[in-house]
Amino acid sequence: MAGLADAAGFRLVAEPEAASVIVVNTCGFIGPAKKESIDTILGMARHKEAGSCERLVVAGCLAQRYPHELAAELPEVDHFLGTSDVGAIAAVLGGEHERMSVGDPGRWVYSAATPRLRSTPAHTAYVKIAEGCSRRCSFCVIPTMRGTQRSRPVADIVAEVSDLAARGALEINLVSQDTISYGRDLGDAATLARLAREVARVPGPGWVRLLYLYPERLDDELVAAIRDEPRVAKYVDLPLQHASSRMLRIMRRGVGSDGQKRLIERLRDRIDGLTIRTAFIVGHPGETDADFQELCDLVEWARFDHVGVFRYSPEEGTRSSGLPDPVPARVAAARFRRLMSLQRRVARERNRAFVGRRIQILVEGPSDESEYLLVGRHAGQAPEIDGVVYLADWDGADPPIGRLVDAQVTQSADYDLAASLLPRG
Ligand code: SF4
Known part of the structure; x- marks a missing residue:
């Protein structure tokens, strides 16, 4: 959706206060996810009263699962988009689309020809x-x-x-x-x-x-x-x-x-x-x-x-x-x-058992814990769901962010590791 919007000339802004259209892409899988989606929709709806937001769009699984219930209970939402209806996003953002666009969920799959705008770092x-x-x-x-x-x-x-x-x-x-x-x-x-x-x-x-x-x-x-x-x-x-x-x-x-x-x-x-x-x-x-x-x-x-x-x-x-x-x-x-x-x-x-081992790490960026630490992951740590590796002994110059580096594990905790960078080569 972000890629299609970008290709149609819309620009992403970092803060909802600055947006003229807000799209909430929802999850509808289990109770806590549904609650989070609804809370976010209601939170974003406030920007229609007190901000520059002209239209609020609800897309994704919750819209697909409860289109009629949501349409009746959330009058502040201007458009609903189902999981296979994302191709309509540019028309929706432009205000040239009907309120409900929730069809058969089994019609759409991404293709490399569709423009993509990533929300994750480049690496x-x-x-x-x-x-x-x-x-x-x-x-x-x-x-x-x-x-x-x-x-x-x-x-x-x-x-x-x-x-x-x-x-x-x-x-x-x-x-x-x-x-x-x-x-x-x-x-x-x-x-x-x-x-x-x-x-x-x-x-x-x-x-x-x-x-x-x-x-x-x-x-x-x-x-x-x-x-x-x-x-x-x-x-x-x-x-x-x-x-x-x-x-x-x-x-x-x-x-x-x-x-x-x-x-x-x-x-x-x-x-x-x-x-x-x-x-x-x-x-x-x-x-x-x-x-x-x-x-x-x-x-x-x-x-x-x-x-x-x-x-x-x-x-x-x-x-x-x-x-x-x-x-x-x-x-x-x-x-x-x-x-x-x-x-x-x-x-x-x-x-x-990792302590003392030499591992390869993908460096993600500075750590929230300290400005003197970098944070990364080894190949056995998937993004967002597994633990991380904290990298010490970094002198602050030329941080290898977005690069694969060698390191030696020095300490372990319940889920995370600490390691020292090894010299290149
Ligand atoms: S997504 Fe498919 S395989 Fe996974 S839990 Fe649901 S029905 Fe089972």
Whole structure:
């Protein structure tokens, strides 16, 4: 949307007070995200009364999910744009469009020919390789909001990555709702493995990271691509959601508890130095103390590098929201705290093993903690969700921001590391 607006002659401004049109791009996935979206819309609406804002636009998943409800309850919003209606943004910004533009969510997917304006620094980029999801996990409303999966052709993604690389991107994060299924809808033998290899061979980027690999059996071709391509980060993001086979069945996930363990063992066996990230939901209907204990046992056994924990959010239109045996909120909160604290100990122990090691770091910029520290990430730390590395011994001159540097880890904390820059070469 930002790229299309820019190409049509609109200019982004840094502060909402200075904007003549404000676009709120919303999330509608779970309760807290919906609340944040609504709070932001209401906050931005104030600029229509007390600022230069002439029009307020609400785009994205929340608009797609609740178009009629929002249109009735938010008269201050001038336009609603669905997830596949982003092509109308220039007409909407110009005020030449009807109020409601929320159609079938499964019609649109980005192409390299569409102008793009990035909100991330030049050295790192997300690349959306597909839109939508064709699975039906029982707790998840995403397929309703984003449609079934539509993958972009390999050549189109490679063209986008080449352009990003020419503009200085050193890290490419391939994302979609269901990345492991990439290409299955194309019918042209495109696979994630082939895509990963082709993207990794674009000159420039040091790391290509694959995010959101649904935990089905990763085939040998994909394992080999991660293991053998030097520029593919040895990083697997595997949202497992639970560990008890009974819960995984209720949640309509494909792999049971034995399958999960085999998968983790096989990946660790075949890919040296692999970082594994995962995510779990606690408090899903039907989750007993015994199920939760199985989840804790898996986290203790698997020693994941990074774990995200979410409290179950009942979402209308999903199968889970109609299931019996809801878990009381205070029980879900207690399970959340226990799992987080268990993983904090595991992460601390895993981080301790880094001390003394030499690692490559992508330097992101000055740290918020101190002007004498830089902050960056190693290949096992994805942007925004994992920990960071603080770099000391920087004399303030010529900071290597946006560059890959070598460093030696000197200290570790629960989630972050501290390191000293090593001389170049
Ligand atoms: S694979 Fe992910 S996006 Fe698709 S239905 Fe399941 S949880 Fe939702």
